[in-house]
Amino acid sequence: TQLLEQSPQFLSIQEGENLTVYCNSSSVFSSLQWYRQEPGEGPVLLVTVVTGGEVKKLKRLTFQFGDARKDSSLHITAAQPGDTGLYLCAGAPQNTGFQKLVFGTGTRLLVSP
Amino acid sequence: KAGVTQTPRYLIKTRGQQVTLSCSPISGHRSVSWYQQTPGQGLQFLFEYFSETQRNKGNFPGRFSGRQFSNSRSEMNVSTLELGDSALYLCASSLQRGAAYEQFFGPGTRLTVL
Numbered sequence: 001t002q003l004l005e006q007s008p009q010f011l012s013i014q015e016g017e018n019l020t021v022y023c024n025s026s027s028v029f030s031s032l033q034w035y036r037q038e039p040g041e042g043p044v045l046l047v048t049v050v051t052g053g054e055v056k057k058l059k060r061l062t063f064q065f066g067d068a069r070k071d072s073s074l075h076i077t078a079a080q081p082g083d084t085g086l087y088l089c090a091g092a093p094q095n096t097g098f099q100k101l102v103f104g105t106g107t108r109l110l111v112s113p
Numbered sequence: 114k115a116g117v118t119q120t121p122r123y124l125i126k127t128r129g130q131q132v133t134l135s136c137s138p139i140s141g142h143r144s145v146s147w148y149q150q151t152p153g154q155g156l157q158f159l160f161e162y163f164s165e166t167q168r169n170k171g172n173f174p175g176r177f178s179g180r181q182f183s184n185s186r187s188e189m190n191v192s193t194l195e196l197g198d199s200a201l202y203l204c205a206s207s208l209q210r211g212a213a214y215e216q217f218f219g220p221g222t223r224l225t226v227l
Contacts, residue, residue: 021198033215042203042218043156088156092214100169101146101216103156 002063003027004089012110016078021087021107024071029091032072033101042102054105069094079111117206117219125225131192134222138185138206144168145187145222146216147179150201159202162187191224199226 004025013019023032031050035043047056049065049072056063060083062075071090089104118137126132138145147159158171162181179189185206191198201223205216 027205035218040220040223042205042221045215045217048215090156090216100158100161100171101214102158103148105155 004091004102006087006089006104006107008107009084009105010108010110012031012112015080015111015113017111019076019079019109021074021076021109022071023073023089023104024041025091027091028069028094029102030069030094032069032089032091034074035088035090037088038084043086043088065078076109079109081111081113084109084111117203117204117217119204119219119222120217121221121222123223123225125227126194127227128194128196130194131190132194132224133188134202134204134224136187136204136206136219137190138204139186139208139217141186142205142206142208142217143186144209145181146205146207147187147189148203148205149173150203150221151199154205156203194226196226199224 006021007022031048033048034046036046037043038061047063052069054065060077064073087107090101117218120135144163146161148156149159150156159173160167160179161169165181176192181187201221203221205218207214207216
């Protein structure tokens with residue numbers, strides 16, 4: 001079973017602080033995605049990384065895919081209340097050939113004004 | 114372009130009943146996947162359909178089934194409902210692009226089994 005462990009599970013910070021969320025696995029993934037989900041809604045895709053060592057920036061969010069394609073991180077600079085939500089990483093297991101995303105355990109972020 | 118739509122948004126059923134959920138993918142997307150989300154288990158893959166064929170299936174009992182129509186719309190059915198089936202059921206559609214299977218989710222159907 002390919003599992004994606006996220007840490008921390010919960011994070012409560014003040015507006016303006018920086019934070020990093022980690023997504024780790026012992027399995028190799030051909031690609032990895034990050035989603036944000038708000039209460040009562042479905043996850044919204046933030047980014048997809050496909051190359052080991054790849055770094056992508058989306059405004060205040062920086063995503064990194066590990067060199068071995070087994071882990072990833074999401075760094076948020078100067079967090080804002082609008083960043084509040086459930087952050088999920090999801091990986092496409094290598095060589096599965098089909099669309100079977102494995103989702104991480106989730107990190108619930110609360111940013112207070 | 115309209116996003117993924119799911120109906121109904123909320124559903125209350127009693128144990129033993131069956132339920133059918135519907136999903137309309139983004140126009141042009143031919144792959145539809147279904148997931149179950151619960152606080153304890155997180156997001157778990159149910160199955161994926163492409164061109165009316167089930168391509169992949171998760172580890173769920175046979176009470177969970179689905180189908181896809183020629184217009185790519187999909188339905189999932191749960192028979193003999195159990196209390197543990199209470200969850201948010203999410204549908205996602207995708208347009209396969211290389212090695213990255215980006216999925217776009219609908220708002221989900223919140224199923225409560227009493």
